[in-house]
Amino acid sequence: MTKAALLNNVDHRRLKVVTGHSADFGDSINQTIVFPTEFAEVQREYPILFRKNGEGAFYSIALLGLDKGENLFLTKQGWQARYIPAIHQRGPFIIGMQNQHANAGEHVEPVIFVDLDDPRVNQAEGQPLFLPHGGNSAYLQHISRVLNIINRGTAVAKPMFDAFQQADLLEPASLEIQLDDYTTYKVPDVYSINEPALAALKGDMLDRLHSAGYLRAAYLALASLTNISRLIELKNVKRAATV
DSSP, X not given: OOOEEEOOTTTTTTOEEOOOOOGGGTOOOSEEEEOGGGHHHHTXXXXXXXXXXXXXXXXXXXXXXXXXXXXXXXXXXXXXXXXXXXXXXXXXXXXXXXXXXXXXXXXXXXXXXXXXXXXXXXXXXXXXXXXTTSOBOHHHHHHHHHHHHHHHHHHHHHHHHHHHHHTTOEEEEEEEEEOSSSOEEEEEEEEEEOHHHHHTOOHHHHHHHHHHTHHHHHHHHHHHGGGHHHHHHHHHHHHHHHO
């Protein structure tokens, strides 16, 4: 069981976190959750696709590899990409909500929890969380921004997908990735943006999607599919190295 503690600069003033990416930190996966709030960065590196969870709700993924447990961007030197998905940047930190009391009454604010059992958390090496006088370190400020991407993205996802469905923008994707004349990978159970339906949008539906920012998200997800060629390139380099 995760031992998550509300982060504070008294109990955790000496904590440090080993940064970087490896299989030991859960980075060896062929697809990972991404959030609408990071689509602009994600689409520059990875194909964005959509899946359904057990309750039938849509969520977004970035395709990282083709075989199970394969992240083609992960090497011995770390994660080789210009942008790393927020879920992998957050490290041992979790965002939570806590009641806060003020003159205007009680309200809920996001707070940061740290998994004290995570192997990256220690007091000997890595990035400090707090400055000697108690202020937040640059690393912790970065983590706060990353968790904000996740928190806001989680809130945006459901209404965005509801709007996509109302506009008939989601379609099952028969994704086959051909490496050569003999090797083809199929990526099952994924959805993508229906390009003809997107191009045909007009009137109130177009205005609604545009004003909410969902139209931009749809175009970013559609544009990201050009990164499949990058996956093919990385996969063929890996295959050649094992021959």
